[in-house]
Every structure is written in structure tokens, then in C-alpha cells.
Amino acid sequence: MRRILSELRSKHPLVHCITNYVTANDCANLLLAAGAVPVMADAPEETAEIAARAQALVLNLGTLSESRLQAMRLAGAAANRNGIPVVLDPVGVWASQFRQSAARALLREIEFAAIRGNAQEMQSVLEIASGAPCEPERFDPGELAALARTKVICTGAEDLVTDGGKTFRITSGDPIQKRITGAGCMLSALTGAFLAAENSVESCAAAVCAMGLAGELAASRMDTPDGNASCRNFLIDAVYNMTDEQLEEGKRLEDLT
């Protein structure tokens, strides 16, 4: 997917996010920076209707509520009926029974184009999908991809992207991203936008490369006495200014297939 940012900026895909209120503003500005158009509706009365006219749907389990979960089920079903790619971000799914049973319902009812989380979250998703415990050291993203018939983005010190067939390792990014709230949420939202342009494992890898590169550019822009708040702005700014050429040159991507 060589020209994905140009494509986004010519097509302006509508990305419907049902997401937490902590980072919704950052996700919206990040999507606008990338060239997409965010819509953040989360009332069960309207999410099916809104998702049906979007080009991607992103479901994020942060600040989950019973109402927001119901909104996700209705939106996810509508997106699936209309062939619209759906991304799941299982934020802190290991942290409560409520989130686990929510994830179980969503995995049963909705076909996800991609699931994006850190290793602890993704291991928990695999346990929910398989119904069997999984040791952290034995977690295999490819197993989750096969079981849930989805693309998997597992982020951490290095990031793995796989659809069970092709697998990429990405080593972009900067440690300060762990000190910015919503860095993961923003990547999941960006993944939705990239999948709207092209629903492929390469698009997922490109989204991870873009966020990693934005993190590196933001960190390199920091000066005394900048901190994580300025860096959050620099990160969104970096996506706003990012070109396909810059992304192509700056990516740290290895094909492990």
C-alpha cells in the first residue's frame, strides 16, 4: 500500500469510533491529521445507522459501559452487513470480568478486520476466543489471527502484524509513547482509516509504521523543557505533515513471512 496517505487525503473516509471519553479528542484530531473524517457517536439508538454509512468502524473498550457495549454490537452488525471493516481495541480487557464478557460477545457476534492491543491484552483476547488459558510466553499472534479470522496487531517494544499467513515485524516508535495517554487508541483509530483505504494486512502494517514514525519524529522534536503533553501534540502534528515518501523511507518494517 504505497500511496495510502495520498489516498486517505483524496477520499476522506468516514471513520466511526465508539470509543472511550479519555482519548476521543486525540483520536479525532489524529484521524483529521491523517485525512480521514471522524464521527464519534455512541448511542445505541443511532450507531447502526451511522456505522452503515461509514467507511470503517473502530470499537474501543476503554471506559466501557453497558450502553456503549450495546451501541458496539449494533454498529458492528451493521458494519458487517455492509462490508465495512471493523477494528477492535480491547483496552485493559484483562482488568475486569465486565470487559472480558463484553469482548466475548463482540468476538462471537462481529467479524473483525483487525484487533489491536498490547501483548497482555492480546493474550487475554486469545483466551477469550479459544476458551482456554494461555501462558504469556506461549502467546502466538498467528494463533489468534487464525482462530478469530482477523488481522492481528500486537504492539510492544516491537510490534507484530499478522493475518496468520503474512507476518511483519515493526521496530518503529519511541519509549515516550508509553507516557502519552491514548497512544494505543490513536493507532487503532488510524488502523481503521488505513483499512478504509485498503483492507489488507499491509495496510495494518503501514498504520503501525506511520504511528511509530510519528512517535520518532515527535520525540526528536522535543527540546528542554518539553514533556509528554507537548509530545502528544507533536505526534499528531507529525501525522498531519507525513507524506507517503516520508513513510516509505522512515518505516522500520521486516517481512517475517
Next chain:
Amino acid sequence: MRRILSELRSKHPLVHCITNYVTANDCANLLLAAGAVPVMADAPEETAEIAARAQALVLNLGTLSESRLQAMRLAGAAANRNGIPVVLDPVGVWASQFRQSAARALLREIEFAAIRGNAQEMQSVLEIASGAPCEPERFDPGELAALARTKVICTGAEDLVTDGGKTFRITSGDPIQKRITGAGCMLSALTGAFLAAENSVESCAAAVCAMGLAGELAASRMDTPDGNASCRNFLIDAVYNMTDEQLEEGKRLEDLT
């Protein structure tokens, strides 16, 4: 309304916003920048009580919920009983039946001092208010002003402000504002603050001029590698530093009456 910013900064009007969680933080900081005091309560149990002691009420349909709608109805009625100006921002009202029926109820029950939206939103509001379809090219802000007995702020490449009698065209602003989430929400919040100072069509026009000028100042402050996130901060900063003299000199306002 020549000294409206000085007036705001001496009176500190309380502006009660029932608004979406995506841009609530930006609206609050924008109101503080202008000299107003924001209060963001949205529980039906308390909004009538809080609206009754505010100097303006702003109702924003983004991330609408059944509970927030009920809160708006109660707050709007209380504001009307107490002569407090109420602003409606019909965010994405065309996007769902839920928002349309919400707007219908609010338009029936509440007297609005001003309604602020883009052309697509305002056309949809006119259709709801009149009960008849309206072609985009035939949308007339004056018709909505007369029908809903309100001041109308229709924003876009150029902005129109009218109360059905007087009409102003404003050509301030910068295209990057379309890439900042909440640019419209912030203008609606600012309109509430300006109406608290003086409830007039001139105040509405002044709010539009102030946001447009802030957008221009913010855009002119951008340097490599700033993007939309930095620009959002610059925009709020510009309102914080804006003087009445600067607003008077910098406005791009034409009286079409």
C-alpha cells in the same frame, strides 16, 4: 458590540454547556480564554438547577444520548423561564433519525437565541422546523431565522449571520480549522458567552469574527513542523490574548442588510 471581550472579562459569565465528550475540554478552555466560566453538567437530575443560575446555555448534539437529551430539555426549559439565552449546535443532525427527532423535540420545546451549524446541518434543521424538504441550493438562513424565531449562524467557506432582519457575511478564518476537531463546537460555546454579554445578532457576528480571527492568527503562527494539534492550541491561545481593538481591526465583516 464594541467592547465585548472587555465586558466578558469583567463579568465572567457562567456558560452551561451540555455537550459532547469529544471536544468538551477544548470548549471549556476556549470559554476560559474568552473570560467566561464554563460548567459542563449533563445529568438530568441537575441541569435545570444549574442552567437557572447560568448566564448562557449551550446545547450540542455531538455524542448525543437519551440521558443527555433529557438533560437538555430540562435545562432549556429552565433557561427559557429565566430569560437566559440558549444556543443550539445541531452537530451531524442529518446523520441519524435519533438526532433528527432530538432536534425536533428541542425546536418544539425551547426558544433558541441562536442556532449554529454548517450548511448541511442548518438545511437539516430547517427541514425539521418546517416539516418540508429543502434542496441544498435553496437553503436560506433567513427562512430558518424567521421560522424558528432565532438568530442563525451558518458557517462554511464564508459565514452568514442573520436574525431574519439584519444579515452579516463574515469571511474570516483559515481552512485548517476544518482539520481541528471541535472548531464548530468551540464557536457555538463562544457564541453562548457573547450572548451572555449582549443578546443580539451583532454579538453572534462578533463571535464568528473572533473565532475566524483566532483561526487566522493560529494558522499564521504555525511553523514547520506544526500541524493541526499545535494549531488547536494556538487557536485557544489567540482568544486568550485577543483584545477588543484587535477584534475590531481584524474582523472581515460585511453588513448585507
Next chain:
Amino acid sequence: MRRILSELRSKHPLVHCITNYVTANDCANLLLAAGAVPVMADAPEETAEIAARAQALVLNLGTLSESRLQAMRLAGAAANRNGIPVVLDPVGVWASQFRQSAARALLREIEFAAIRGNAQEMQSVLEIASGAPCEPERFDPGELAALARTKVICTGAEDLVTDGGKTFRITSGDPIQKRITGAGCMLSALTGAFLAAENSVESCAAAVCAMGLAGELAASRMDTPDGNASCRNFLIDAVYNMTDEQLEEGKRLEDLT
């Protein structure tokens, strides 16, 4: 508590906030800046479970809802059972009957390690706790500390911190902090993090000193044409870069005991 920032940055305490959506993002970034790990869950279905594994719990009455109140009651009880310090921020508690009855229920059911608010809020809390009216000029933080068996942080032109025995006066900070939404919420969240490191009145005083110093550093960093939005970022940045040495040298603390 001489090395509290170093301690936070080695222990990374989990701080569970049940808080308003207006400033949740700023509170999360502020906690990350300080070295803590924020979790912002507010569904009654999960808050007891999440609070039980946190190292501090912060309850904030902004944008209160019936559901969020129920979530607070369950989380507070779980925190008390597990010996986890709980902070109350009675945002605008004087503004509605709903907030007052919520505060009454929370004060009856939950043992707070600290309560943080401005003079108007704290006077209102005292009236709720005592069941008797209190004239503003006769408000005594020590009385509230004794009655509610809690540490009290009363912020304003100068800040008072007391547990009824020891009392500190802090004169740090900058007036611009009143123009930044969430400045109080952020201090309450930081207090939670500091109490996770050491549950003492000195920790509360240190949190107030840290926020005040951050405000001073942020204000001194402002240049033309910076305003309150840039200052918000500078404030979080200042906490991100703050060292124990800097805090020790920069604090303006007087022991009134």
C-alpha cells in the same frame, strides 16, 4: 516525603480515577507525567474489581451521573476494604442538590484519605458532613478534617493542607491556573498518586507544592503569543520533567502546626 517523585517513577502505582469527561485526558497525561499509571473506568459493573487492584482511587464529582455515582460507591467500598487511599474532589458540589446528596452518600459510606477542593466547595462539604450551615468566613479546614477523619486540601490564593493535627500553608502557583480547565482535577489526581507512594499529610502537601511549582514553571515558560492552551501543555510537561531536587528547592511551604 523527600523522594516522592523518584518513588512514583520506580513503582508506577495504578491510580483509578472515576472522573468527569471534560478533564479526564489531562488527568491521565498528568498522572503519566508523574510516573503513575492511570485507569479511568467508570461502569458500576467493573469499578469495584478495578479499584481493588489499584494503588489509589480518585473520585471526582464533575459531570456526575447516577451511573457514575453508583460506580464510585462500589469502588470506594472496595478500596476501603483493601486499604487503598481514596481521594474526593467535590467539583461544584454547591451547584446542585444532586451533587450534594451524592457527596452526602459518599461521605457516609466511604473513608477518604483526602478531600481536595476550593474554599466554596470545602465549605459546602463541611456543611454536608456536619449537617449544619457554615458561614464562608468561619470555614475551618481543621474542623472538616476532624469531622470527616480525613486530610483536607483547600486550594485558593493560598493553599491549606491539614489532617487536623499538622497544618501546612502553600503559596506556590500562578494565577493563570484558574484559566486552565481541570487544574483542580489534575491536582486531585496527583494527590492520589502521591498518597499511593505514602499515605500522609506531608504527601498531600507535596502534591500541592508540585502542582504549584508546575504552574509557576509553565507560566514562566510562556512567551508571546502563548495562552492558556499552551500553558496547559507546559504544566503537564513541567511535571514530566520535575525532579525531587527541583520540588524540594522550589516549594513554598510553611508549617503552621
